[in-house]
Amino acid sequence: MKIEKLILASGSPRRREILTQIGVNFEVVVSNEEEKPTSTNPQDFPIENASIKALAVSKKLPAEIVLGFDTLVFLDGRPLGKPHSEAEALDMLKSLNGRAHKVITGVAIAHGGQIISAENEETEVVFRNCSLQELENYVNSKDPMDKAGAYGIQTAGARLIKEIRGCYYNVVGLPVARMLQMLGELKVEV
Amino acid sequence: MKIEKLILASGSPRRREILTQIGVNFEVVVSNEEEKPTSTNPQDFPIENASIKALAVSKKLPAEIVLGFDTLVFLDGRPLGKPHSEAEALDMLKSLNGRAHKVITGVAIAHGGQIISAENEETEVVFRNCSLQELENYVNSKDPMDKAGAYGIQTAGARLIKEIRGCYYNVVGLPVARMLQMLGELKVEV
Numbered sequence: 001m002k003i004e005k006l007i008l009a010s011g012s013p014r015r016r017e018i019l020t021q022i023g024v025n026f027e028v029v030v031s032n033e034e035e036k037p038t039s040t041n042p043q044d045f046p047i048e049n050a051s052i053k054a055l056a057v058s059k060k061l062p063a064e065i066v067l068g069f070d071t072l073v074f075l076d077g078r079p080l081g082k083p084h085s086e087a088e089a090l091d092m093l094k095s096l097n098g099r100a101h102k103v104i105t106g107v108a109i110a111h112g113g114q115i116i117s118a119e120n121e122e123t124e125v126v127f128r129n130c131s132l133q134e135l136e137n138y139v140n141s142k143d144p145m146d147k148a149g150a151y152g153i154q155t156a157g158a159r160l161i162k163e164i165r166g167c168y169y170n171v172v173g174l175p176v177a178r179m180l181q182m183l184g185e186l187k188v189e190v
Numbered sequence: 191m192k193i194e195k196l197i198l199a200s201g202s203p204r205r206r207e208i209l210t211q212i213g214v215n216f217e218v219v220v221s222n223e224e225e226k227p228t229s230t231n232p233q234d235f236p237i238e239n240a241s242i243k244a245l246a247v248s249k250k251l252p253a254e255i256v257l258g259f260d261t262l263v264f265l266d267g268r269p270l271g272k273p274h275s276e277a278e279a280l281d282m283l284k285s286l287n288g289r290a291h292k293v294i295t296g297v298a299i300a301h302g303g304q305i306i307s308a309e310n311e312e313t314e315v316v317f318r319n320c321s322l323q324e325l326e327n328y329v330n331s332k333d334p335m336d337k338a339g340a341y342g343i344q345t346a347g348a349r350l351i352k353e354i355r356g357c358y359y360n361v362v363g364l365p366v367a368r369m370l371q372m373l374g375e376l377k378v379e380v
Binding site for chain 2: 018021022128141154156158159161162163164165167169176180
């Protein structure tokens, strides 16, 4: 069935931009639910956080199709959050420099106050061998400060990235192909 | 050396957007040189076309660092250009559907009326298994009509693409990491 609009349970402007770019009708409804993942494996955090967000909104709007997302950057299995200072941003970028890491986004679809589909999408990202000066210039631009892993592939952070293996939009925060595949299996057209 | 500005020998708005995104100072100067590649191997066309564009501009502005680019989509070694009709766009998309193809961008740097560096960057792009309806919807949006291979990864064409292996910006038309590496080897900072 073709639905009129999705509910995006995320305040991220980047996710809004992606849904707009691919022509999906949607409305943003954000819950104030605190995300407290209980998994012992950090790689389960994205799918768990995405489910918490989608579920909280679905309980208020049970008739709607609600989508939750959560994106984390992993280096050697350890999650990297947003940097708290420019020094921490530089440390994160140095640890990512010249090598590969993983970005995982959890996608959760809720309806009727229940999760009806939830999956992770994983992309490998490879940094160039950047000079310290390049990393410092990027930190000085302040761009890293609101971003998990201290970089944005869709901003000036593009300078740092040599290649990816997987879905590009997953790295930005909303894995388009995975979302469409999950909706397709539920017979939802957007 | 840090240079004040690059010369972009390309009229493509997408290439301008990428250079702006990564904070490079540049000016657009487009030659009216007709591209007539002489290679017998189509995979050499991008580097040859990029060189023709950069060289024509460098001869007029020998003091500047001039960059030329050319992007082609290859399916089983055969180059796909821009579609001439909606029917041709749909045929191209059907041939790309559910499988992998290659995008090659040639990057040429000219200075003093000569090419001083020229390389190809190659990215593999994998289409989802899209329904005919999805492909038709995309063709009806007219988005494919000005794009080699009849899709844009940076537009609603994002719906069609499952994953890539290589540089994302190469698929858009300007391989950022490759360009920075080539400029770095020439000791040019941008």
